[in-house]
Amino acid sequence: MGTFARFVVYMFIAICVIVMAIILGAYGSWYFAWLIGTVMMVLIAAAGAAMLDTQEEERRRSGGS
Amino acid sequence: MIDNTVVELSRWQFAATALYHFLFVPLTLGLSFLLAAMETVYVTTGRDIYRRMAQFWGKLFLINFALGVATGLTMEFQFGTNWSFYSSFVGDTFGAPLAIEGLMAFFMESTFVGLMVFGWERMSKAQHLIVTYLVALGSNLSAVWILVANGFMQDPQGARFNPLTMRMELTNFSDLIFNADAQSKFVHTSIAGYVTAAMFVGGISAFYMLKNRHMEIARRSFRMAALFGVLATAGVITLGDALGFIGGQAQPTKLAAMEALWKTEPAPVAFNVVAAPSQSERANLWQIQVPAGLSLLVTHSLDGTVPGADDLEKQAAERIRNGIPAVVALKRLAQDPSDAQAMAQFTAHEKDLGYGFLVQRYAPDQDASKSTPDAILQAARGTIPQVAPIFWSFRIMVGLGLLMLGYFILAVIYTLRNQVEHQRGFLRLALWSIPVPFIACEMGWLVAEIGRQPWTVYQVLPTWMSASTHSVAYMVFSLTGFVVLYSIFIAIEMYLMVRAVRAGPDADGPDAAGPQGEVAAVRAAPAPAGRLASRWEG
Amino acid sequence: METYLLLKVAWWVLLGVLLMGLAVMVGMDMGVGTMLRYVGRTDTERRVALNIVGPHWDGNQVWFILGGGAIFAAWPLIYATAFSGFYVVMLLLLWTMIVRPLGFEYRSKLASAQWRGAWDWAFFVSGFVPMLVFGAAVGNILQGVPFHFDWNLTSRYTGSFVALLNPFAILCGLLSVAMSIYMGATMVMNRGEGVIRERARRLALWSGIGALLLFTVGGFWVSRMQGYHLVRGPDPATAQTPLRQIVERSTGDWLVNFRGHAILWLVPASAYAGLLPGLVAARRGASHLAWWLGALAWIGIIGTVGTAMFPFMMPSSSEPSHSLTVWNSSSSEYTLAWMTGFTAVFMPLILWYTSWAFWVMRGKVSAQRIESDEHAY
Numbered sequence: 001m002g003t004f005a006r007f008v009v010y011m012f013i014a015i016c017v018i019v020m021a022i023i024l025g026a027y028g029s030w031y032f033a034w035l036i037g038t039v040m041m042v043l044i045a046a047a048g049a050a051m052l053d054t055q056e057e058e059r060r061r062s063g064g065s
Numbered sequence: 066m067i068d069n070t071v072v073e074l075s076r077w078q079f080a081a082t083a084l085y086h087f088l089f090v091p092l093t094l095g096l097s098f099l100l101a102a103m104e105t106v107y108v109t110t111g112r113d114i115y116r117r118m119a120q121f122w123g124k125l126f127l128i129n130f131a132l133g134v135a136t137g138l139t140m141e142f143q144f145g146t147n148w149s150f151y152s153s154f155v156g157d158t159f160g161a162p163l164a165i166e167g168l169m170a171f172f173m174e175s176t177f178v179g180l181m182v183f184g185w186e187r188m189s190k191a192q193h194l195i196v197t198y199l200v201a202l203g204s205n206l207s208a209v210w211i212l213v214a215n216g217f218m219q220d221p222q223g224a225r226f227n228p229l230t231m232r233m234e235l236t237n238f239s240d241l242i243f244n245a246d247a248q249s250k251f252v253h254t255s256i257a258g259y260v261t262a263a264m265f266v267g268g269i270s271a272f273y274m275l276k277n278r279h280m281e282i283a284r285r286s287f288r289m290a291a292l293f294g295v296l297a298t299a300g301v302i303t304l305g306d307a308l309g310f311i312g313g314q315a316q317p318t319k320l321a322a323m324e325a326l327w328k329t330e331p332a333p334v335a336f337n338v339v340a341a342p343s344q345s346e347r348a349n350l351w352q353i354q355v356p357a358g359l360s361l362l363v364t365h366s367l368d369g370t371v372p373g374a375d376d377l378e379k380q381a382a383e384r385i386r387n388g389i390p391a392v393v394a395l396k397r398l399a400q401d402p403s404d405a406q407a408m409a410q411f412t413a414h415e416k417d418l419g420y421g422f423l424v425q426r427y428a429p430d431q432d433a434s435k436s437t438p439d440a441i442l443q444a445a446r447g448t449i450p451q452v453a454p455i456f457w458s459f460r461i462m463v464g465l466g467l468l469m470l471g472y473f474i475l476a477v478i479y480t481l482r483n484q485v486e487h488q489r490g491f492l493r494l495a496l497w498s499i500p501v502p503f504i505a506c507e508m509g510w511l512v513a514e515i516g517r518q519p520w521t522v523y524q525v526l527p528t529w530m531s532a533s534t535h536s537v538a539y540m541v542f543s544l545t546g547f548v549v550l551y552s553i554f555i556a557i558e559m560y561l562m563v564r565a566v567r568a569g570p571d572a573d574g575p576d577a578a579g580p581q582g583e584v585a586a587v588r589a590a591p592a593p594a595g596r597l598a599s600r601w602e603g
Numbered sequence: 604m605e606t607y608l609l610l611k612v613a614w615w616v617l618l619g620v621l622l623m624g625l626a627v628m629v630g631m632d633m634g635v636g637t638m639l640r641y642v643g644r645t646d647t648e649r650r651v652a653l654n655i656v657g658p659h660w661d662g663n664q665v666w667f668i669l670g671g672g673a674i675f676a677a678w679p680l681i682y683a684t685a686f687s688g689f690y691v692v693m694l695l696l697l698w699t700m701i702v703r704p705l706g707f708e709y710r711s712k713l714a715s716a717q718w719r720g721a722w723d724w725a726f727f728v729s730g731f732v733p734m735l736v737f738g739a740a741v742g743n744i745l746q747g748v749p750f751h752f753d754w755n756l757t758s759r760y761t762g763s764f765v766a767l768l769n770p771f772a773i774l775c776g777l778l779s780v781a782m783s784i785y786m787g788a789t790m791v792m793n794r795g796e797g798v799i800r801e802r803a804r805r806l807a808l809w810s811g812i813g814a815l816l817l818f819t820v821g822g823f824w825v826s827r828m829q830g831y832h833l834v835r836g837p838d839p840a841t842a843q844t845p846l847r848q849i850v851e852r853s854t855g856d857w858l859v860n861f862r863g864h865a866i867l868w869l870v871p872a873s874a875y876a877g878l879l880p881g882l883v884a885a886r887r888g889a890s891h892l893a894w895w896l897g898a899l900a901w902i903g904i905i906g907t908v909g910t911a912m913f914p915f916m917m918p919s920s921s922e923p924s925h926s927l928t929v930w931n932s933s934s935s936e937y938t939l940a941w942m943t944g945f946t947a948v949f950m951p952l953i954l955w956y957t958s959w960a961f962w963v964m965r966g967k968v969s970a971q972r973i974e975s976d977e978h979a980y
Binding site for chain 2: 661664687
């Protein structure tokens with residue numbers, strides 16, 4: 001997929017998530033949402049970094065050998 | 066008699082010092098969690114590069130943190146020094162969250178920040194990680210209590226005016242902290258801080274990638290910032306909508322100003338994308354509209370409608386007329402608290418007391434009982450805040466928020482492919498976008514606080530009454546002092562920040578050997594901190 | 604309604620505890636700042652002194668912030684009246700105080716001698732001036748401050764800025780500076796070595812003797828100055844404003860509480876019980892003991908002011924009947940009850956993790972360690 005196509009797809013997903021959160025938010029308790037959301041963001045960011053390590057490892061193996 | 070010039074100068078001073086303080090706060094809120102995320106990776110994978118990442122960004126965190134702490138002191142002082150009537154009038158309710166903030170959050174953050182910096186070699190890895198999380202949690206808990214206090218100003222819940230002590234008194238603590246405005250505003254603000262930190266880390270990492278320096282740290286930092294940022298931006302937009310929804314119901318005058326809605330219209334109401342609002346004409350000189358947009362955005366339905374400034378002014382005039390007897394009765398109660406007739410009159414008009422206060426500014430001798438129809442009209446008009454600055458700050462904030470969403474989605478795409486370092490144009494954009502979230506945060510503050518005018522506590526206490534009774538000379542003195550001091554501070558801070566960024570992660574570390582050194586460091590098995598840590602444990 | 608009375612008194616005590624915490628902890632850091640240029644002659648020596656309090660200055664400073672927050676929440680009328688009345692002085696306090704966090708973080712970021720020299724002067728100013736103002740404010744409150752209220756409790760200060768710098772206030776200011784130097788010096792003795800420790804010891808002796816003399820002179824002064832007494836007022840257990848009482852002033856009023864309850868003399872006595880053995884301990888190099896005795900002396904000094912004035916908190920010299928007392932300026936019963944709950948939970952926690960932080964960072968701070976540690980200030 002080209003960058004533009006991906007951008008459109010991801011943008012679409014992001015907007016869907018936001019709209020859903022807005023609908024849910026009318027019922028929700030925000031302090032709790034903050035706690036869950038923050039934990040999730042931290043973990044996803046950490047997982048992203050760990051994934052980069054794996055990608056690097058793979059790149060080195062395929063490029064190096 | 067209240068001097069308008071003193072009130073105006075006090076407002077300028079508060080706005081200037083608060084906006085300045087708020088330049089440093091969002092980065093602290095967000096970067097603390099990013100540091101914790103980096104350290105989490107270090108502790109779970111044991112790769113030393115993540116320790117060096119956390120330490121490098123920690124260094125920048127501290128340069129910013131120092132100024133945040135310093136300028137926060139000003140805020141704590143200023144309610145008392147410059148807004149003394151406000152402080153005694155609502156201190157019973159407003160002071161409590163500020164004191165609890167100190168007890169519960171600021172103490173924790175400040176004590177552990179010292180350990181976070183100095184304790185790398187004196188604690189086990191897990192202990193240090195917990196300390197870092199406590200710093201992040203502490204700084205965000207601070208924000209909770211500050212915004213609970215601010216939520217009370219926006220939508221005073223959980224307190225009631227007591228005519229015998231002449232102040233607002235807390236009646237329900239849980240109403241105060243679970244105030245919908247406080248909740249949504251806290252999450253919105255805290256996550257806006259995450260976005261700020263993500264843009265900051267992403268931008269500086271992009272700078273290194275452009276220069277081909279510290280690639281290992283830069284790519285990892287960028288990846289983490291991008292993922293953190295894209296989620297945070299989505300959260301900020303969601304919460305921004307929630308806040309608009311909640312705020313629109315609690316503060317219709319702010320909503321009318323944000324949307325430049327001068328006249329009430331039948332549903333569905335059109336949305337003004339851009340417009341030229343004129344306060345004196347009470348109309349927009351021109352506007353570009355999206356049909357039915359406002360009904361959808363604000364009420365989440367097609368048949369919802371929103372009151373315009375014209376209706377709100379009429380309601381305000383009505384409430385002012387009803388509030389004047391409350392002020393008159395209150396004055397009699399001050400003379401004689403046992404005056405039953407005055408008490409009865411007060412109780413009957415109690416709910417519009419704030420509006421009775423409001424008209425004093427325009428009444429002859431600043432005496433509400435002498436209010437003329439003209440004074441009431443002026444006061445009613447005054448309940449609509451300055452539309453143009455609110456309308457535009459709001460649009461700039463939202464526009465920048467949407468741009469950042471697009472930016473982060475692109476960033477995620479590039480970084481997940483692990484080829485962001487080849488997108489030179491994008492990296493340049495990332496670098497130059499560092500100021501964007503800061504501007505958006507400042508705009509958000511302006512919308513919230515100008516939008517609440519002419520009140521310090523919405524519909525309860527007018528701004529005009531809240532200020533201390535200083536002379537103009539005192540105000541000029543303090544304003545000058547703040548401008549001089551704060552200008553020096555920002556110059557020093559920017560200089561040190563830029564210098565630390567240019568020096569990079571290895572500035573004073575042992576292995577300033579560039580990319581190769583970093584790879585070697587990644588592979589170096591037992592980290593020095595780890596070795597010391599095991600010594601402490603054993 | 605007796606609970607309300609108890610809560611008012613409890614928050615009067617708690618405010619005292621916070622002021623003592625502020626004086627001991629922030630005072631110590633500010634003392635180190637004041638004496639920095641003396642105790643350290645070379646850059647490395649100064650860095651050693653800074654790093655002794657370095658890991659803790661931020662946590663300690665929260666005592667100050669918490670003190671402000673507690674006055675705001677529990678004594679809103681006093682917060683409003685004192686902070687706005689003392690406007691110019693408060694700004695001096697604020698402007699000098701906010702330089703200090705920057706000093707710690709920024710001083711050693713550049714190697715330039717001029718840069719560091721400038722920050723060392725900033726440390727002096729941001730240690731000396733706030734402690735002077737802190738003491739002078741208490742001195743002015745003891746004498747009464749010219750303010751009154753309008754019908755709706757708008758406070759109006761009618762004095763001048765210069766009047767706040769009267770001889771008695773300056774004496775109190777110097778007492779607080781001397782105590783802060785004593786506390787800072789004993790802390791530097793604790794964690795410093797060699798020449799630094801020796802200079803700090805000398806400073807601790809001189810400042811301790813100074814504090815002893817100033818406290819004694821101040822005590823005699825207070826016994827001869829005009830104090831205030833409550834002639835008539837509403838029932839202390841009820842909610843009230845300062846507009847419905849009668850207060851008069853006469854010489855020696857600040858001794859009335861001591862005369863009524865002889866046991867209260869123990870409060871000023873504990874200032875001596877702290878300082879006299881503290882001097883001996885400092886001389887012998889028992890710096891830990893000297894520090895704790897200094898803390899006891901602070902408790903005695905602040906306790907003496909509180910005991911002498913009770914139930915007054917901020918008397919008005921121009922309109923004595925508008926004086927602020929424990930009875931008429933507290934928050935509502937409901938707020939005080941909630942605040943008490945939070946304090947009961949979090950204050951022990953704070954003391955626990957503060958002690959833990961000091962324990963983690965224990966041990967001597969040496970020149971070698973600072974030069975090899977990239978995180979040091």
